[in-house]
Amino acid sequence: MPNPTGNPATPTPAGTPTQVTQGSRTRGGIGESTLRPDGTLKVTGEFAYSSDMWHEDMLWGQILRSTTAHAEIVSIDVSEALAQAGVYAVLTHDDLPTDVTKYGLEYQDTPVLADGVVRHHGEPVALVAADHPETARRAAARIRVEYRELPVVTDETSALADGAPILHPHRDDHHAGHVAHPNIVHRQPVVRGDAAEAARRADVVVTGEYVFGMQDQAFLGPESGLAVPAEDGGVDLYVATQWLHSDLRQIAPVLGLPEDKVRMTLSGVGGAFGGREDLSMQIHACLLALRTGKPVKIVYNRFESFFGHVHRHPARLRYEHGATRDGRLTHISCRIVLDGGAYASASPAVVGNAASLAVGPYAVEDVDIEAVALYTNNPPCGAMRGFGAVQACFAYEAQMDKLAKALAMDPVELRQMNAMEQGTLMPTGQRVDSPAPVAELLRRVKARPLPPERQWESTAGADVRALPGGLSNTTHGEGVVRGVGYAVGIKNVGFSEGFDDYSTARVRMEVVGGQAVATVHTAMAEVGQGGITVHAQIARTELGVTQVVINPADTRVGSAGSTSASRQTYVTGGAVKNSCELVREKVLAIGRRRFGTHHPAWATAELLLEGGKVVTDGGEVLADLAEVLADEAVEIEAEWRHRPTQAFDLVTGQGDGHVQYSFAAHRAVVEVDTELGLVKVVELACAQDVGKALNPLSVLGQIQGGTTQGLGMAVMEEIVVDPKTAKVRNPSFTDYLIPTILDTPTIPVDILELADDHAPYGLRGIGEAPTLSSTPAVLAAIRNATGLDLTRTPVRPEHLTGTP
Structure with missing residues (x-):
């Protein structure tokens, strides 16, 4: 039978009658809303995050960061710090143990410690290890660094001007x-x-220039980890991260150790959203542990966290859309400039995403797109939920509204008329070979009943906290105006452009206390997306067992890749499914050897495992698993790869660069106080195709969470960088605002399940797509309410009132 997953190791394709029957009979299997085992612990505050780790005789690490954005380091004097009681070590760039002193996701351009030059505000310059965190902080403050200021590069003009400072010569x-x-x-x-x-040839042409601010991932738990030196000269690192094996690849060369002597274990992660793809404190903790011979713990405070990880790229985007009089798109031209900050991080991949997805989920024959990322002295930018597609979606959806207005058309009708579908050719020349229900998603959000207007009047006496939109910028004045806006977006799933995207899973099946138990071991980083729950569901479905143990993620099993790009359920879920299928076949083979002579069905029937029994596809019980596995356990570690992709041509951008696309649409309903410039988002309705909802409750949470993150970008979240000095002005949650539960509107969700035949169970990556379209939907609603041509996000009160 042809294998639609493209993986020769997968013995049966998703969606066969065997798997459908088995899944429907297995309690806690795929398709059910099983509860997360860590959910209650996190809600009650009992969950152990990486910042909660403790070790006897532990030291505390502290990082001294640059106070300027671009400067030569003239001298560093650590004598006062070393003289302080309780200090065990102070390290600078000159103390690094090997010639490998840089790291990076794609290429190594980021210094472990500043190498004579600092290139952004907050760059690590020195390390301290002490017996108390306050001692470490005081010692770091006593390190004297003399800087010679250099000119700063802050935007495209200063970066590309004649005589501009070359940041990486x-x-x-x-x-x-x-x-x-x-x-x-x-x-x-x-x-x-x-x-x-x-x-x-176009009858109508509209242009626009748009500005997208710098967004922080604002995860719950700041960066933290514990490094423990080992007797073999190696080190054990317990850390909150998104990609254990990528960290390992970057850490080991700096330490001068083989990878098998840097053992990494995932600790409790308080959210990520891309901000943990790059290294933060990992190498620093290991360096201090190996230097002192003692365990070293580093925990950032929130101020440090704003400097310690990459952010979403701010962008400037210029678009031109053309259409015929009846609304058919004729062409799209655009230029997208992303500010990558001081170091490369994931900027090249973000550029590829922004360029390849720049026209949105629309069918258009003629396109001319350019996307670039710049080196500047602004904070480094890299991965964040949506990864280049978010910035593009903000601009192309604003353009679609502008085009609809010029054509006197309904904005949803215009989008539906030009919506791509299965079989559409992308601007990169790639044909979309799975469902692309763009028009249907728009139809669903538009068909929803609108919430009542001015609810504070119709629900007199009600607690305003119980009304949609909560307390977010709420006013009851006469100047409050209703607005409704729509947006839809397209996001790739998985790693792209020829990257060898695979994952590994080790599955063991044995009998414990007379009961069949499956154990799943992967290196997948559980960062809050619920992967551990899904892996257990897959094991129950494929192996028919009730008891599933999920081992902690570490580097003692093969790589699972990053928890990013909405890929973990697709790729690591595929690996778990693959390994379970291979385990199942081996278990059944053992049964055939042991019982085949006593029951001819062993040799001929379609066999399943369920509820601790071996059964035929007709439900006939042949043997207990306890009998089959009485003398042996079955353990298999196997990889799973999705279909190969191609690098985009560097001249034309053509190539089958992505493996899968996901789609979401939003309708935003807002109330704007035009006198005060306050915005209350009352509702953000979403419709999204998920292919197959492996855990419907988790799917709902992912969509609502992504929607809320897009809301934050629309009306409040922005890291403000001084354009003259490149210094961050608001590195705290006092000044960097994020939506709370009181700001969150009603988020009704319509879930479609249109299977992608190339993916395990037909599933489609979920987590990023709702972040794309929620931001432009809110902006569209505010424009609808005010009539203003809002071209910048986030929207601030002064943008609505015209006051400085």
């Missing part, structure tokens, strides 16, 4: 040869057809 990465200036990290064009000629 000795680049040797694989992108350096195809960019026009060394301060350009990466450039990706996407060209198909002739957009210039199509523009001449």
Whole structure:
């Protein structure tokens, strides 16, 4: 039978009658809303996060960070710090143990400690280990660093001007040869057809320039970890991260250790959203532990966290859309400039996503797209939920509203008329080969009844906290105006552009106390997405057992890749499914050897495992698993890969760069106080195709969470960087605002399950897509309420009132 997953190790494709029957009969299997085992602990505050770890005789690490954004380090004097009682070590760049002093996700351009130059505000300069966290902080404050200020690069003009400071003058990465200036990290064009000629044929052309602010992941738990030196000269690192094996690949060379002597175990992670893909304190803790011979714990406070991880790229986007009089798109041209900050991080991949998804979920023949990322002295930017597609969606959806207005068309009708569908050719030349229900998603959100207007009047005496929108910027004045807006987005799932995207799972099946038990071991980082629950559901479905043990994630099993790109259920779930299928076949083979002579069905029937029994597809019980596995356990570790992708051509942008696409649509309902400039988001209705809801409750949570994060970007969240000094102005939750439960509107969700035949169980990545369309939907609703041409996010009160 052909294998639609493209993985020769998978013996049976998703959706066969055997699996459908088995899944429907297994309690706690796929398709059920099983509860998360860590849920109650997290809600009650009893869950152990990485910051809660403790070790006897533990030291505390502290990082001294630069107070300026671009400067030469003239001198560093650590004598006062070393003289302080309780201090065990102080390290600078000169103390690093090997010639490998840089790290990075794609290429190594980020210094472990500043290498004579600091390139952004908050860059690590020195490390301290002491017997108390306050002692470590005081010692770090006693380190004297003399800087010689250098000119700062803060935007495209200053980065590419004649005589501009070259931030990385000795680049040797694989992108350096195809960019026009060394301060350009990466450039990706996407060209198909002739957009210039199509523009001449267009009846209506609209243009717009848009600004997208820098967003922080704002996860619950700041960066933290514990490094413990080992007797073999290695180190054991317990850390909150998103990709254990990527961390390992970057850490070991700096320490001068083979990878098998750097043993990593995932600790409790308080959220991630891309902010933990890059290293933060991992190498620093290990360096201090190996230097002192003692366990070293590092925990950032919130101020440090704002400097200690990458953020979402701010962007400037210029778009041109053309259409015929009846609303058919003729062409789209755009230029997207992403500010990557001081170091590359994931900027090249973000550029690829922004370029390849720049036109949105629409069918258009003629496109001319350019996306670039810049090196600047602003804070480093990298992965964050939505990964380049968020910035593009904000602009192209604003353009669709502007085009609808110019054509005097309903904005939803215009989108539906041009919506892509299965079989549509992407601007990159890739054909969409799975369901793309864009028009249907829009129809569903539009068909929902609207919430009542001015509810504080119709529900007199009610607690305002119970009304949709809660307490978010609520006012009851006469200047409150209702607005409704729509948006839809497209996001890739999984790693793209030829990356070897795979995951590994080790599954063991044995009998314990007379009961069959399955154990699943992967390196997947559980960062709050609920993967551990899904893995147990898959094991129950494929192996028919009730008891499933999920081992802690570590580097003692093969890589699971990053918990990002909405890929873990797809890829690591696929690996768990694959390993379970191989275990099942081996268990049944054992049964055939042991019982085949006593029951001819062993040799001929379609066999299943369920409820501790071996059964035929007709439900006939052949043997207990306790009998089959009485003398042996079955353990298999296997990889699973999705279909191969291709790198985009560097001239045309053509190539099958993505493995899967996900789609979500939103309708936002807002109330705007036009006198005070306050916005209350009353409702953010969402419709999303998830392929297959393996755990419907978790799916709902992912969609509502992503929607809320997009709401934050629309009306409150932005890291403010001084344009003259490149210093961060608001590194705290006092000044960087995020939505709370009191700001969160009603979020009704419509879930479609249109299977992707290429994916395990037909599933589709979920977590990122709702973050794309919620932001532009809110902006569209505010425009609808005020009539203002809002081209910047987040929207602030002064943008609505015209006051400075």
